[in-house]
Amino acid sequence: MDTNTVYGIIAVVVIAVLFIVGGIWADRSRKKRINKAQEEAKARADARLAAEREQAARKSAAKPAAEHPQPRKTPEAEESADEKPAAAVETTPAIEETVTEETITEEPAAEESITEETVAEKPAVEETVAEETVTEEPAAQEAEEPVTEETVEHEEAEPAVVDETIVEEEPAPLEEKPEKPVGKKGRLQRLRERLSKSSNPFGKALFNILAKDHLSEADWEDVEDTLLLADVGAEASEELVEQLRRDARVTGESDATQLRAALRAELLNLVGTDVDRRLEAEKPVASTPSVIIMVGVNGTGKTTTTGKLARLFVSEDKKVMLGAADTFRAAAADQLETWGAKVGVPVVRSDKDGADPASVAFEASAKAKETGMDVLIIDTAGRLQNKANLMDELGKIRRVTEKNLPVAEVLLVLDATTGQNGMTQAKVFAEAIGITGVVLTKLDGSAKGGIVISVQKALGVPVKLVGVGEGPDDLAPFDPESFVDGILGE
Missing domain, CATH: 3.40.50.300 (P-loop containing nucleotide triphosphate hydrolases)
Known part of the structure; x- marks a missing residue:
């Protein structure tokens, strides 16, 4: 083989290798573009489905909220509500299968098919969601009616509890009866006892002075001072001293019993026993x-x-x-x-x-x-x-x-x-x-x-x-x- 033939074979091999590598690279690029397009289509479909479900949920929630605030759902309503995400889940695999099948065919046709499928699927999904929403609303309303009745029944049952509370009457508080007051006899006895226990009864001081054997002028001055200190007053004190001086029994006798009797008589005379003190x-x-x-x-x-x-x-x-x-x-x-x-x-x-x-x-x-x-x-x-x-x-x-x-x-x-x-x-x-x-x-x-x-x-x-x-x-x-x-x- 000559040199030119060898160079020609090498060139053919290199070209073939380059062609194979280029084909592989182009194939991978096409697959990447197809996968990317599939992911974008799937994301758009998921977002559209989520938005439609949210809108349908708002409509179905707004209507019962206006009629009956926050009604409780029955098991039937919950089942019908659960059908929404199920339908959405079933729709999504259908899209994915279509996109996958189209990918197996020729690549350019796959891209066109993806675009057409995406455009064509929008109304289908919207119709499906709309149908599900319209179909589910009456069921939700029907489910709400027994809830309303139950609420009314509970509201009507509440007054019975109030009636029971009213019927239970608290015992009336016992009125404190005034204590029986002490009569006059007991009060006079108390007067005598309290005065005898006084810390400075002037009668005792007078008796101690007058009980001496011989009373000097200083003793009589002590008697008058005692009366003044006892708030008897100057005029009454002088009168009492003069009466005691003139009393022969006091000046001539030193017997304690006679002195006490004389002093008692003079004090009674000053206080006054012939006065009507009744109210x-x-x-x-x-x-x-x-x-x-x-x-x-x-x-x-x-x-x-x-x-x-x-x-x-x-x-x-x-x-x-x-x-x-x-x-x-x-x-x-x-x-x-x-x-x-x-x-x-x-x-x-x-x-x-x-x-x-x-x-x-x-x-x-x-x-x-x-x-x-x-x-x-x-x-x-x-x-x-x-x-x-x-x-x-x-x-x-x-x-x-x-x-x-x-x-x-x-x-x-x-x-x-x-x-x-x-x-x-x-x-x-x-x-x-x-x-x-x-x-x-x-x-x-x-x-x-x-x-x-x-x-x-x-x-x-x-x-x-x-x-x-x-x-x-x-x-x-x-x-x-x-x-x-x-x-x-x-």
Whole structure:
């Protein structure tokens, strides 16, 4: 073989190899393009199916939501809803099979076939989805109807539960019955015991001085100082000392029993045993309702004394009403209403603070007369700053009350521990409204007791009631003998 023949064979082989390689490369390129086209067609078909399913789901959900909010689906509706994705899944393999079969044929025809199949499949898929949507909506509506009925049935069943709740009535709370108050006899005994336990009864100090064998001038000065320290007052102290000096039994005898008897007689004389200390409401000829006006400065226990006095009358089987005319002090009416609940008596009050006290007193007197009460007790304000306002306010209360009922008593409440300072207050109130009696509070414990004598001398009215403690029954009618025996420690 010559050289040219060899070169020719080599060239043919090289060309054949190049042709084979080029064919293989071209074939692979065509396959890649076909696969890519298939994937794009499949992706478009999947996206289209997903969009159509979402649109159909929105339409089917919007219609029942307008008619019945959030109905529950029955098993039939759930099955029909599950058919949608099944149909979509079945459609997708059909597309893939068509594309695959077309790929087996000639490559150019495959590309055209893919394009045609893609265009042709759009309406088919849309028609299928539309048919499924139209077919499923009536089924969903039919499935919703029993759900609505069930909902109505449940709503109609609910009132039965409410009825059962209404039928069950709670037991009515038990009303607290007021405790039975202590009678007069028990209160007088308590007065004597409390005074005998007092930390500084001046009677004991006087007895210790007078029990000496011989009384010097200094001893008599000690007697007078003891009386002054006990708030007996200068005039009453001087009178008592002079009476004891002139008493031959005291100056000439040193027997303890005789000295105690003489001292007791002189103290009873100063306190006064021939004075009628009964309240008008306790007298047999008293007119009803008997009106009592309570006066005094704040802090003396005036409102508390009003409640205790009502309890005292209740112990005597009297019908009592309270009038809360202290409208200036905060919670004064509430305090009196609390006492009324404890004692079991009605209370007339104003609904607002700072109301006209006279109007409350007028309303209380009218109601007491209308309801046939035995006693009406009116609590008044004690926060008046000057004498003119005091006289005007208290005078107005009395005048207005007397349009309905006569005022039987005006009781001045004094704190026994204030001593001679309380005397100034007592005189102002006496001039303003004309008091008929005195109530001494806090006479136990640190109280000196001599104010009983001094206040009666200064005002010319008797002490009618005394408070000897904080308990509801610690208000007693003043009894001179029990008082004197208490301060002498007998």
